[in-house]
Amino acid sequence: MPRPALRLAVEIDGDGAHPAAWRRAAHSPGELLTPRRLSRVASVAENAGFTLVTLDDSILPPGSGAGPAGRIGAVERAAFVAASTSVLGVAPVLATTYAEPFHVSSQLASLDHVSAGRAGWVVGVETDPAAARAWGRPPVEGPDATAREARDGLRVVRDLWDSWEDDAVIRSVATSRYLDRSRLHPIDFAGETYAVKGPSIVPRPPQGRPVVLARPGIVPAELTDVALIGGGSVADVAAAAAGDTATPRAFAEIEVALDTPHETARERITDLERYAPWTARPDRLRYTGPAAGLVSLLTELHGHVDGVRLHPLVLDEDLAVLSRLVLPELVVRRIAAPPLPGTTLRASLGLPRPLSRFTTTDSAAATPVREEIR
Amino acid sequence: MTRTDPADVPRPGAQLHFGVFFQGVNHWTIWSDPSSGSQIDPASFLRVARTAERGLFDAFFLGDGLRLRESEGGIHELDVAGRPDSITQLSALAAATERIGLVSTSNTTFNEPGDLARRLAGLDLLSGGRAGWNVVTTHNAWTGENFRRGGFLDHADRYRRAEEFLSVARAVWNSWAEGAVAGSVDARSWSVPEAVGRVRSTGAHFDVDLVPTLPRSAQGHPVIFQAGDSGEGRDFAARQADVVFSAHGTDFDDALAFAEDIRRRLRAAGRAEDALRILPGTEIVIGATEKEAEEKARWVRLGQVTPAVALGIASRLWGFDLSGRDADGPLPAEEPVVAAYDGRFGTRQLGETLDTVAEWRAKAEANGWSLRETVIELGPQRGHVGTPAGLAERFARFVRHGALDGFNISPYLVPDGLDDIVELLVPELQERGVYRSAYTGTTLREHLGLAPVV
Numbered sequence: 001m002p003r004p005a006l007r008l009a010v011e012i013d014g015d016g017a018h019p020a021a022w023r024r025a026a027h028s029p030g031e032l033l034t035p036r037r038l039s040r041v042a043s044v045a046e047n048a049g050f051t052l053v054t055l056d057d058s059i060l061p062p063g064s065g066a067g068p069a070g071r072i073g074a075v076e077r078a079a080f081v082a083a084s085t086s087v088l089g090v091a092p093v094l095a096t097t098y099a100e101p102f103h104v105s106s107q108l109a110s111l112d113h114v115s116a117g118r119a120g121w122v123v124g125v126e127t128d129p130a131a132a133r134a135w136g137r138p139p140v141e142g143p144d145a146t147a148r149e150a151r152d153g154l155r156v157v158r159d160l161w162d163s164w165e166d167d168a169v170i171r172s173v174a175t176s177r178y179l180d181r182s183r184l185h186p187i188d189f190a191g192e193t194y195a196v197k198g199p200s201i202v203p204r205p206p207q208g209r210p211v212v213l214a215r216p217g218i219v220p221a222e223l224t225d226v227a228l229i230g231g232g233s234v235a236d237v238a239a240a241a242a243g244d245t246a247t248p249r250a251f252a253e254i255e256v257a258l259d260t261p262h263e264t265a266r267e268r269i270t271d272l273e274r275y276a277p278w279t280a281r282p283d284r285l286r287y288t289g290p291a292a293g294l295v296s297l298l299t300e301l302h303g304h305v306d307g308v309r310l311h312p313l314v315l316d317e318d319l320a321v322l323s324r325l326v327l328p329e330l331v332v333r334r335i336a337a338p339p340l341p342g343t344t345l346r347a348s349l350g351l352p353r354p355l356s357r358f359t360t361t362d363s364a365a366a367t368p369v370r371e372e373i374r
Numbered sequence: 375m376t377r378t379d380p381a382d383v384p385r386p387g388a389q390l391h392f393g394v395f396f397q398g399v400n401h402w403t404i405w406s407d408p409s410s411g412s413q414i415d416p417a418s419f420l421r422v423a424r425t426a427e428r429g430l431f432d433a434f435f436l437g438d439g440l441r442l443r444e445s446e447g448g449i450h451e452l453d454v455a456g457r458p459d460s461i462t463q464l465s466a467l468a469a470a471t472e473r474i475g476l477v478s479t480s481n482t483t484f485n486e487p488g489d490l491a492r493r494l495a496g497l498d499l500l501s502g503g504r505a506g507w508n509v510v511t512t513h514n515a516w517t518g519e520n521f522r523r524g525g526f527l528d529h530a531d532r533y534r535r536a537e538e539f540l541s542v543a544r545a546v547w548n549s550w551a552e553g554a555v556a557g558s559v560d561a562r563s564w565s566v567p568e569a570v571g572r573v574r575s576t577g578a579h580f581d582v583d584l585v586p587t588l589p590r591s592a593q594g595h596p597v598i599f600q601a602g603d604s605g606e607g608r609d610f611a612a613r614q615a616d617v618v619f620s621a622h623g624t625d626f627d628d629a630l631a632f633a634e635d636i637r638r639r640l641r642a643a644g645r646a647e648d649a650l651r652i653l654p655g656t657e658i659v660i661g662a663t664e665k666e667a668e669e670k671a672r673w674v675r676l677g678q679v680t681p682a683v684a685l686g687i688a689s690r691l692w693g694f695d696l697s698g699r700d701a702d703g704p705l706p707a708e709e710p711v712v713a714a715y716d717g718r719f720g721t722r723q724l725g726e727t728l729d730t731v732a733e734w735r736a737k738a739e740a741n742g743w744s745l746r747e748t749v750i751e752l753g754p755q756r757g758h759v760g761t762p763a764g765l766a767e768r769f770a771r772f773v774r775h776g777a778l779d780g781f782n783i784s785p786y787l788v789p790d791g792l793d794d795i796v797e798l799l800v801p802e803l804q805e806r807g808v809y810r811s812a813y814t815g816t817t818l819r820e821h822l823g824l825a826p827v828v
Contacts, residue, residue: 023559030555033588035500039469059488061587067563068570070555071587072496079465080500083416099489102440102520103459110458114416114466134488134584169413169456173406176682179456181449184442197519199442199449203414203456 005337006298007307007349008049008327009089009251012041013056014071016318017255017311019063020275024268026316033070038077039084041315048323049331049338051348052089053081054122054213054309059098059134075107082115087338089345091120091213096153097146098126098135102196104153105160112205117344119210121157122228123219125150147218152191154212154219159187161209162356163199185358207346208354213251215283221246225351228253228309230283234297237285238304249306249349253284257313258291258321265289268313284311291325295335298326302335306349383774390773390809391780391822393433393477393619393653394426394792398457399443399720401687402657404677404786405454411789413454416466421789423467426474429796430810432821433475433506434467435599435619435782436460440484441517444718445686446695452683461493468501475818477506477599482535483513484521487542488573488584494596495547495588503592503817508599508619509610511536514717533606535579540598540614542580545573547595549586593817594827612639615650616824619782623654624756629777651779651822657757658783660794664761671759674786675750684746687753690719691730701746705738766802773808 015021015032022029031037045053056062057074074092082090090111094104112119125146126132132139140149165183172180187198212219213226221227227247229240241250257265265288269278280286287294298308312318330336339348346353397403398413411418423434438460443450460478467476476497480490498505511532515525527535554569556562574583600607600615611618622632632654637647659674661667679687681701689696693711712727738748758765772778785791803809815821 022564025559028558029561029564030557030589033499033555035468035502038500059492059584059587061585063564066567067556067565068585068587069564070550070589072499073493075462076465076493076496076500079462080469083466083469098486100484100521103485106459107462110462113414113458114463116416130584134582135486136488136580136582137486164456171405176406176680177451178405178454179449179451181451184449194522195519195524196521197441201439201442201456202458 003302004306004350006302006305006330006335007051007251008330008336009052009054009091009307009309010045010050010319010322011056011309011311012045012053012315013074014062014069015316016314018269018272018276018278018313020272021314022069023272023275024314024317033072035080038080041319042081042084042088044319044323046085046088048319049327049336050088051307051339052091052120052345054091054120055093057093057124058095058126058128058131060128060130075111078111078119079114082111082118087118087341087343089118089120089211089339089348090115091122091211093122093124095124095126095150096157097140097149098131098137099153101153101156102160105157105200106202108157108210109161109200109202109205112207112210113202117206117346119205119207120226120345121210121212123150123154123212123214123224125218148192150219151223152189152193154223155191156187156189156196158209158212158223159189159357160196160198160200161205162358163187164202164204165356165359166204166208169203182360204356207344208356211345211349211351216240216244225249226251226307226349229305230281230285232282232285234285234300234304237301241305248351251307251309252301252305253309253311254297255281255284255286255311255313256294256318256322257288258294258318258326259289260317260321265313268317272313278313291321291329294326295329298330299333299335385774385776388773388776388779388808390769390803391651391653392426392429392431393435393475393780393782394422394431395435395437395655395782395784396422396788397437397454397784399437399439399453399455401453401678401683402784402786403454403788404674406677406680407787409790410787413788414456414458416463418789419463419467420470422785422792423471423474425790425792425796427471429792429800430813431474432780433477433782433818434464434471435477435506435508436463436479438479438481438510439720440481440512441520443720446689446697450686450719452680452686461497464505465497465500468497468504473504473813473816473821475504475506475597475821476501477508477597477818479508479510481510481512482539483511483527483532484517484523486582487539487580488546488582491543491546492587494543495586495591498591498593498596499588503819505591506597506599506617506818508601509536509540509615510601512717516717531579533602533610537610537614538577538579542573542575542582544595545575546584546586547590549573550589552590555589590827591817593819597818597822597824608636608639609643611650612636612643612645616819617651617653617822620652620654621756623656623772623778623781624758626772626775626777629654629772630775633777649825651824653780653782654778655756656781656783657786658765658781658795658799659757659759659786660762660765660798661759662761664764667759667761671757678786679746679750679753681746684749684753687749688745691727693727699745702744705735705745705748762798762802765799766806766808769803770806770808
């Protein structure tokens with residue numbers, strides 16, 4: 001049986017993956033923070049056939065040192081993108097290191113409602129002590145504490161999504177009841193550092209649970225839908241994907257710099273290196289060169305992963321090449337597929353819609369799990 | 375009703391400002407009608423927001439509540455409930471609307487200023503300067519059970535925390551000087567380092583140190599709304615708010631007394647009397663004739679105050695469960711149980727228990743009302759009923775006499791409960807010169823006629 005087509009994601013934070021990407025952007029720096037620019041990038045990604053855009057974030061400004069760059073919160077951008085598109089998935093980065101899990105759950109559930117089931121969550125962690133001071137919270141220090149806050153936050157968020165059964169709104173005129181309280185559940189989470197009562201204030205998300213994406217090791221693999229895996233070579237990525245059996249889907253992380261009609265990728269990188277180095281990361285593949293080479297790389301990866309997340313060098317330049325030369329070729333070869341109209345992000349990824357873990361037996365019988373098409 | 379001669383009134387040129395409050399939680403929204411739509415589907419929010427924009431409203435307003443309300447020993451089942459996170463929903467609406475202001479109710483007790491100020495600033499930029507923030511406080515430990523810190527705040531401290539919160543939020547919003555963002559890709563850095571201020575604040579409630587991530591919006595920063603009606607709440611509004619979302623907009627004398635009280639507090643706070651807009655919450659029921667309007671209002675009240683809702687309201691007043699009683703029978707014979715209020719049912723909607731019960735008993739007896747009739751007549755309510763022309767005359771008088779600056783209107787039906795107001799009432803108001811005929815600005819601050827942020 002042929003492997004299902006790859007699903008493609010693209011990171012659209014800022015002006016691109018290079019720290020100096022803004023110097024090659026097709027707009028003035030301040031334009032980055034306008035709704036027009038955000039909706040334009042989202043449209044290009046949707047029209048190109050990407051299944052998902054991700055949006056990086058932190059309470060701390062991006063870039064280091066003097067003259068910080070501006071950044072609008074990822075949830076706000078994601079909601080705006082959701083309302084500007086119709087089939088594209090949207091996944092903001094949120095960290096529960098300092099944020100209230102109750103708010104994070106409400107925000108993501110709401111993103112799933114406004115997008116009619118296209119929401120994802122890239123689980124983040126805040127490791128910079130400056131984030132604690134920005135939040136005004138006691139610092140979470142060390143890998144164990146950071147992992148604990150990420151894990152507990154994810155558990156709370158998932159349980160709150162499940163705390164309304166799908167059919168909790170009954171609108172029973174005969175009994176004068178809008179809700180059936182027996183289908184609303186306190187989560188009674190009690191962790192090492194805090195407790196959360198529940199239920200959520202937001203009805204169950206259309207997808208049941210928005211799609212959870214995470215780098216391996218941040219949160220328990222079995223609570224993650226998509227592992228964002230990396231490595232220095234295709235073999236490394238293939239091994240990492242094969243080794244993670246607890247997470248249903250694996251996406252390879254790839255930084256890309258493509259030849260444009262007027263300049264080679266190498267020339268563009270050299271230009272930006274006048275300002276800052278583009279340091280390679282051990283958790284990402286990197287591809288530099290013509291579009292055809294990227295098509296070959298993704299074709300090779302097709303046997304090993306379910307999708308890829310691309311981190312373009314400069315969005316305004318590389319997204320155009322991806323849109324014109326890479327995605328169409330992958331679709332023609334049936335290596336990649338765009339999302340179908342009306343499908344949820346879960347459905348695009350071939351993931352089942354989960355039943356609430358609090359679902360009572362009777363109502364489970366009455367509402368069997370179905371393949372959802374909204 | 376006689377036509378007001380504009381020459382005889384204190385504010386002959388005054389105009390009304392309308393907001394729409396998509397409530398999402400409470401018994402005012404009739405869910406039993408076949409035309410009642412989803413309370414969570416984005417299409418419902420879009421329909422209401424676009425109708426309001428067609429009617430040249432200043433603002434679309436969302437509420438907030440951080441725990442599902444409880445009654446009779448469990449989650450309250452009778453009213454609409456389950457609503458989106460307001461800033462997330464409004465960020466989506468920013469993409470689908472052009473002019474209308476987008477106001478989020480957000481809580482200062484269970485948020486942190488660095489984070490919430492940033493979220494609101496993001497909404498403000500994405501909407502081109504249309505964001506507003508209705509600042510609310512809570513202190514009850516029951517709500518705190520959904521948060522890491524639990525219940526941590528004394529009742530007396532809730533406005534102190536809110537005020538310190540707002541002070542940090544303003545510092546965050548004002549940290550990027552004009553011209554801080556580089557004008558070209560050849561600049562030395564993305565922003566001018568000396569033009570981006572660091573926010574350091576150490577007070578009784580917050581100890582923060584951050585570099586904010588955003589410059590100012592087209593309106594400077596979000597417009598501040600305030601809704602608390604206590605003396606403390608009114609003083610807070612007089613010191614800090616741009617708009618008061620009051621509960622005094624039905625009776626003219628009551629509205630005027632409230633407005634004068636607010637103006638007195640503004641003067642005491644050293645602010646100009648016109649520095650703040652007063653927008654009472656209201657419901658508006660419209661009919662082609664007075665009789666038709668009254669009949670429609672009757673239908674609305676019966677839809678809102680079902681027998682079960684009437685017993686629920688009475689249970690909260692009497693302090694014990696009356697759900698097994700007959701709503702069409704007399705008021706309970708028992709004396710009420712007066713207990714400390716723990717916040718399980720949101721903002722308290724009725725006055726002092728013993729006084730209220732005594733008043734209900736006297737009036738029910740005098741008029742021969744059942745329990746349900748009594749709740750309909752005397753229970754929590756607000757609103758205006760009339761013909762388009764009659765309402766327009768009444769509202770013109772309110773605004774020209776300085777009793778209010780407009781209304782935050784709660785439609786009793788979602789999503790099409792605003793249609794009559796936009797199609798029938800707005801033209802009558804426009805004809806009388808008390809309502810705009812086009813948006814003249816692009817930001818919420820401009821819509822409200824507020825002075826620019828300095």
